[in-house]
Amino acid sequence: MITNPLCVKAPAKINLFLRITGRRPDGFHELVTLMCPVALYDTLTLTPENEGLHVVCGHPDVPEDEFNLAARAARLFVETAFPEASRPVSGLTIHIDKTIPVGAGLGGGSSDAAAVLTALNRHRGNPLSTPALMELAGRLGADVPFFIPGGAALATGIGDRLEPFSRLPTWTVLLVYPNVAVSTAWVYKNLNLRLTKDEKKLRKFHFKDRFFNVAEHLVNDLEPVTIKAFPVIEEIKRLLLAHGAAGAMMSGSGSTVFGLFKTPGRAESAYSALRNNQRSQNWTLYVADLLIHRPVIA
Structure with missing residues (x-):
């Protein structure tokens, strides 16, 4: 697949807005969500091998077999980008250095898969266009296409339908992971769609040509479901707001909670305060910037 080792970074993401708008006959949920990558990264090293496809990761909850999403991405790329007669025959080992927590609502597995697709495509001379690569990513999972172009969307x-969104203030985020892994499938299964529809106030058009407003837009329909099972999420929100966050919310289906801070200094002060809080000894904290704009790739 490759001739020399490739090292790529895969960023986490947060959901700044998440409304569930319906459920399709196939069981998937329709939604409106504003996502933004953050500067918290997994590091993937793709190393050529004589044969086979292997995954190496020290995290106990990350599979090292064909069910790993990054491995599935590599296999799907090769099968799609090259006719069988010209398909690369050499193997690949994907080493994943996990920093993004697993089951945390930060999209780490999806980002890893997108990073593999992008790296292999670039290494092989871009046989797939960006739209084609995003279509391929969509076969792996609903969040994977988001990570292909980068930037807020x-x-x-x-x-699966993405529009770039650049009208975000340049906050610094403090991410707090309470070391509780949450099943996304479980959260959606327990979502009361009737109640979320009754309470719905915002729709996609409210974002058009407007800057994101914390007081108005910081919403997550999945948060009440996860909080019922893990009340620590509500506790973390209170602490973040008490230490100067402009807003705080759970990301995705959880369990990570993020606080939005106007300056890096305020985020670092909150980090120190929470670090010294006896209750937070089992939590993992990260300070990171929003990656609002799509990267420019030469």
Whole structure:
């Protein structure tokens, strides 16, 4: 697949806005969500091998077999980009250095898969266009296409229809992971869609040509479901707000909670305060910047 080792970084993401708008006959949920990458990264090293496809990761909850999303991405790329007669025959080992927590609502597995697709495509001379690569990513999972172009985006449908969104203040975020892994499938299964529809106030058009407003837009329909099972999420929100966050919310289906801070200094002060809080000894904290704009790739 490759001739020399490739090292790529895969960023986490947060959901700054998440509304569930319906459920399709196939069981997938329709939604409107504003996602933004953050500067918290997994590091993937792709190393050529004589044969086979292997995954190496020290995290106990990350599979090292064909069910790993990054491995599935590599296999799907080769099968799609090259006719069988010209398909690369050499193997690949994907080493994943996990920093993004697993089951945390930060999209780490999806980002890893997108990073593999992008790295292999670039290494092989871009046989797939960006739209084609995003279509391929969509076969792996609803969040994977978001990570292909980079930058903040408003997602609709099941998360597969993306529009770039640059009208975000340059906050610094403090991410707090309470070391509780949450099953996304479980959260959606327990979502009361009737109640979320009754309470719905915002729709996609409210974002058009407007800057994101914390007081108005910081919403997550999945948060009440996860809080019922893990009340620590509500506790973390209170602490973040008490230590100067302009807003605080759970990301995705959880369990990570993020606080938005106007300056890096305020975020670092809150980090120190929470670090010294006896209750937070089992939590993992990260300070990171929003990656609002799509990267420029030469």
